[in-house]
Amino acid sequence: MVHLKLKPKGSYSFSETSRRLTQFEKTAYYQKGDILLRTIRLVERPLLLRLRWMEEALQVETDADLGAEEVQMLERRLRRMFSLDVDLTPFYEWIKQNDPVLYPVVQQRTGLHFVLDADLYECLMKTIIGQQLNLSFAATLINRLVEIAGETLRFDEQTVIPVFPTPEQVARLRYEDLQALQFNRRKAEYIIDISRRIVEGQLDLSRLERFSDDGVIEEMLPLRGVGRWTVECLLLFGLGRPNLLPAADIGLRNAVQSVYGYDIRPGEEEIRQLGERWQPWRSYATFYLWDWLSQG
């Protein structure tokens, strides 16, 4: 058994951060009392993690038998997933000085951090599925894909937790399998075709870590099913880039309209202009506005 105790840098609110995972996203995380269950793959190997917040740290347990190197790898992965090394103090100071309208929205959520997906493949698949759908239906479809293609790990007698499928597992599906789950034909093709490209070695997502934001956009945009918004989500929820502004996103535009009191919904260009004052924290400004939107 492995037990990690991961302390965050700066002010970190686990209740704010995890609230989104169980109430809002409704995929990947499962609540068992005060424990949060999550499966991830550590070098292909599926692990069931038990997470909880105690003594101002993220406490992580798994029954898996891991070597010292794997434990280190797991620790790095989790620090990154939960943004434990992102100190938001300068962000709060910056918004206080530069954006009095956004400041109350930010202040209400002090300590709220991004939770990244477990890996880039999972993030890409979820984002493509979520294109243009309302979030609850998107979650339904994601759960159906996980169920049809992935394996499961057992937590206790009654509780079995699914593991997000590998590209190999999704590549084996037929388009019709996903259509039967109420995916539209084209979305079924995007998901399976991209998975097959990864399996065949034509697409290597791990290379993206080293690219600039624009480099990632340039690399990913030619893929069928991947538009600008999808890459922006990959940069936010897969790579954790801090200064990304998905200016065309309908949710961000709606939130800006309400918070800043615009008569009509602002366009992409207006969002870009407004976003200038959030530099170099545009990802977190966006994230807090999204959260404001889903919370009211």
Next chain:
DNA sequence: GGCCAGGCTAGCA
């Protein structure tokens, strides 16, 4: 019932 969802592609001018 109608319109909109944290879009994207293909087809057309």
Next chain:
DNA sequence: TGCTAGCATGGC
């Protein structure tokens, strides 16, 4: 180069 129908369904 720029515009738009169609997608598959849930939620309001």
